[in-house]
Amino acid sequence: MKITEFFKDRIFLYISYAAALGIILLFMNAFHADAQLIIISAAIFIIMIIVTEAWEIIRKKTFYDDLKNKLDGLDRKYLISEMTEIPDFAEGKFICEIFRETNKSMCENIAAYRRNSAEFREFIEMWVHEIKLPVSSLLLMCHNNRSEINEKFLEQLIRIDGYTDTVLYYSRSENAEKDYLIKEISLQRTVSNIAVKNREILLLHNISLQTEGLEKNVLTDGKWLEFILGQLISNSIKFISPLREPEILISAEEFSDKTILKYRDNGIGIPESDIPYIFEKSFTGENGRNGTRSTGMGLYIVKNLCSRLGHKISVNSQKGRFTEFEIIFEKNDFYKFD
Numbered sequence: 001m002k003i004t005e006f007f008k009d010r011i012f013l014y015i016s017y018a019a020a021l022g023i024i025l026l027f028m029n030a031f032h033a034d035a036q037l038i039i040i041s042a043a044i045f046i047i048m049i050i051v052t053e054a055w056e057i058i059r060k061k062t063f064y065d066d067l068k069n070k071l072d073g074l075d076r077k078y079l080i081s082e083m084t085e086i087p088d089f090a091e092g093k094f095i096c097e098i099f100r101e102t103n104k105s106m107c108e109n110i111a112a113y114r115r116n117s118a119e120f121r122e123f124i125e126m127w128v129h130e131i132k133l134p135v136s137s138l139l140l141m142c143h144n145n146r147s148e149i150n151e152k153f154l155e156q157l158i159r160i161d162g163y164t165d166t167v168l169y170y171s172r173s174e175n176a177e178k179d180y181l182i183k184e185i186s187l188q189r190t191v192s193n194i195a196v197k198n199r200e201i202l203l204l205h206n207i208s209l210q211t212e213g214l215e216k217n218v219l220t221d222g223k224w225l226e227f228i229l230g231q232l233i234s235n236s237i238k239f240i241s242p243l244r245e246p247e248i249l250i251s252a253e254e255f256s257d258k259t260i261l262k263y264r265d266n267g268i269g270i271p272e273s274d275i276p277y278i279f280e281k282s283f284t285g286e287n288g289r290n291g292t293r294s295t296g297m298g299l300y301i302v303k304n305l306c307s308r309l310g311h312k313i314s315v316n317s318q319k320g321r322f323t324e325f326e327i328i329f330e331k332n333d334f335y336k337f338d
Helices: 003-009 011-030 035-073 077-083 090-144 148-173 187-197 199-204 222-238 285-290 298-309
Strands: 183-186 208-212 217-220 247-254 258-265 312-318 322-330
Touching: 003 011, 003 035, 011 035, 035 077, 035 090, 077 090, 090 148, 148 199, 148 222, 148 298, 183 187, 183 222, 187 199, 187 208, 187 222, 199 222, 217 222, 217 322, 222 247, 222 258, 222 298, 222 322, 298 312
Parallel strands: 208 247
Antiparallel strands: 183 217, 247 258, 258 322, 312 322
16 A cells, blocks of 8 residues: 555545644634643644554555555465454454455355356266167167168267267366376277277278377376277268278377377368367367368367376378377376385
8 A cells, every 4th residue: 555545545634634723723822822832732733643644554554565465475366355364443354354255255156156067067977878878779779780771870879979978078077187097008908999989980981990009008097098089080080081091090109208199090181270279169160160060179178188187189280181199198107106
């Protein structure tokens, strides 16, 4: 708090003090009081005002300066009420009381929001698990009764199954740290699981899936990595090039400090102008607008999960030729236990 602001705020009070002093001196002079008495009375009045104002300035400036410094030093500004000591003047006590009441109200609203959010997330997860049962039954029925029309049904059912998985993992992605288990997993086994899970859709689109150098282990959560690779395969299927036979190559390269998993397809590629934004939420880009409908959520969830798992993901693409994703697994002993 600046001193000038304090004086400006109390200018009317100082005018009242001056008027009161003038009236007192006028009456004392009218009653023919001794000049020395008038001077002493005026001096005492002025000294008392100065002492009182000085004390008022010191304690208020100390309180407000301390309040401002604490507020500036806090990342979470709403905690200021917990950091503020109650001062010894009424105005400061009133401010602290307002702080505590507003903070209490905010905490109650946040708690209610979190309860509603948790209940909604639980409902979504329950709904996804329930809807996957009839979808799985229909997939089995189509698989056992092959025909041209059934293959079309099968493709749509597989897409529905993938979309429900996306909903489930998105609902969990904000709290993924409560659901993952970091341990050494085999890249070869993970890719095999993904190939088996997506076998039907790969066959329907005549996509060749090849692997190289996957005889390596990395520290990650296998379930989340399978979902990440599944999303990449889903994108490859959406953006197949009509000019050549579709191919997917998944390979791995190991270094002293990291292992890089490479995922490459020969689809329509990503325009250079879209590459900086493909991991942003709800970004569909040129390909999503011109052809296949896209929600823009798949790669956003992939990026989010990689960040939470401590992995890095990048993309390189040439429009009309290929798209290649790289997932980097750092080597360290943080998650290892004896």
